[in-house]
Amino acid sequence: GFGAGGTPYPGMVVDSSFYNKIKSGYRMSKPExxxxxxxxxxxxxxxxxxxxxxxxxxxxxxxxxxLPSSYKKHYEKVNHDFLKSDHPAVTRVCVETDADYVDIPYKNQGKLKDRES
Structure with missing residues (x-):
């Protein structure tokens, strides 16, 4: 991976001056x-x-x-297993209906069965 887990703007004090720079379009440079x-x-x-x-x-x-195809297969399985679980994130009712932002099957809505076939 390319991330070192550090803060996006190392050495910069996050204050009003920092926020003004961001508002003016300043963005961090590409990580090494x-x-x-x-x-x-x-x-x-x-x-x-x-x-x-x-x-x-x-x-x-x-x-x-x-992602390489081997990673995709692994994450597809992890995602599939998660969506079949009783985790609250899966079973809650979705209030956002914009398909552009939410395209997750919810067991309570019976969509998971449709996707598995």
């Missing part, structure tokens, strides 16, 4: 080991206009396209 396509994704997520940022599903698909 980050591939260009990952940094491009990061920049899209930081767009100052929220409606121009990628949706969660779009971002999810972009990240998935970067």
């Amino acid at each position: 080991h980050a591939p260009d396509d990952v940094y491009e994704m990061m920049m899209k997520c930081w767009n100052s206009e929220p409606d121009k940022r990628p949706s969660f599903m779009g971002l999810s698909e972009s990240v998935a396209s970067l």
Whole structure:
């Protein structure tokens, strides 16, 4: 991985001056080991206009396209197993209906069975 788990702006004091820089368009430079396509994704997520940022599903698909197929298969299985669980995140009723942002099957809505067939 390319992340070191540190803060995005090391050495910078997060104060009103920092926020003004961000509002003016300042963004951190590309992390040393980050591939260009990952940094491009990061920049899209930081767009100052929220409606121009990628949706969660779009971002999810972009990240998935970067994974080797062996990782994809592993995460598909983990995701499938999680969606069959009784975890509260799976069983809660979804209030957001915009398919662009929410495309998760919920057991309470009977969609998981539809997806498995």
